[in-house]
Amino acid sequence: MGTNSLSAASEDYLKVIWTAQEWTDAPVTVSALSAHVGNSPSSVSEAVKKLTAQGLLTHARYGSIALTEEGTREAVAMVRRHRLIETFLVEYLDYGWDEVHDEAEHLEHAVSDKLVNALDRRLGYPVRDPHGDPIPTRDGSFPPLAAVRLNGCEPGSVVTIARVADADPELLRYLAGLGLHLDVRVHVLSRQAYAGTLTVAANGKQLELGLPAAQSIWVLPAPATEGLPAPAAEGSRQG
Ligand SMILES: [Zn+2]
Structure with missing residues (x-):
């Protein structure tokens, strides 16, 4: 069929x-x-x-x-x-x-x-x-994709944004407004475990993320090297 x-x-x-x-x-x-x-x-x-x-x-x-x-x-x-x-x-x-x-x-x-x-x-x-x-x-x-939810990350973790839930346009605009795009490096500063909220640093700014936002972002461990975030993935296959 x-x-x-x-x-x-x-x-x-x-x-x-x-x-x-x-x-x-x-x-x-x-x-x-x-x-x-x-x-x-x-x-x-x-x-x-x-x-x-x-x-x-x-x-x-x-x-x-x-x-x-x-x-x-x-x-x-x-x-x-x-x-x-x-x-x-x-x-x-x-x-x-x-x-x-x-x-x-x-x-x-x-x-x-x-x-x-x-x-x-x-x-x-x-x-x-x-x-x-x-x-x-x-x-x-x-x-x-081995990404995990940002709200589960321990303080001290340095991660990059690998994926965001795509169904809520308002949330996507909110994240974009905070500069939280794919491949942006995020440093988890503290976690309010029972509220599910997070304090993070990204793009040189400190941000407080509520549970809906922190849950919608999926991350991978950041590459060990300092410097520029990884470039957006290009088609890597030949031909
Ligand atoms: Zn999509």
Whole structure:
């Protein structure tokens, strides 16, 4: 079954399930999905039943929902479309990183595989999107990203921003306003463990980050060498 035979709603469910597994280890359930997509549990349950019958999902009774191999293939193809479209909008059409998610949500259902592969080629086979999310290659593989949430980092850690959650434009504008972009070096000064808030230094300034912001930023240990932050990732593959 190709993507063309799935409705946009089905494609969205597969992508949401895949993305949920990407961000957390918590099992994906009907109620979790319902909270995420904003549809009633009964309509989510109906959709899950349909996708299960199509061989795209497995659903343990009253339990967790998982993608089958076929479902994973469809989901990864949607994720690839979404992230390449976001990258194209930023690189070629001057969109901000806070403006691309909703646009990509619409466009990802409309573009053909041919167009997606042409975008990939024109962009130089980018390995990550404007939010640091890894972009699956044409064959569905992508390098795992070992990033952790900033709010879990111990005081004294020096990290670089590897990824930010992309669904809340207001949060993205807030982070950009603080100069917290991909690859920016962040020094964790202190952590208020029970509030989940952090005091950090970045771009030569001290910042207080609330829990929603600190949770939305994913980081990697900073390279040991002092100096300029790593440049934005360019397509590293030849040809
Ligand atoms: Zn993104």
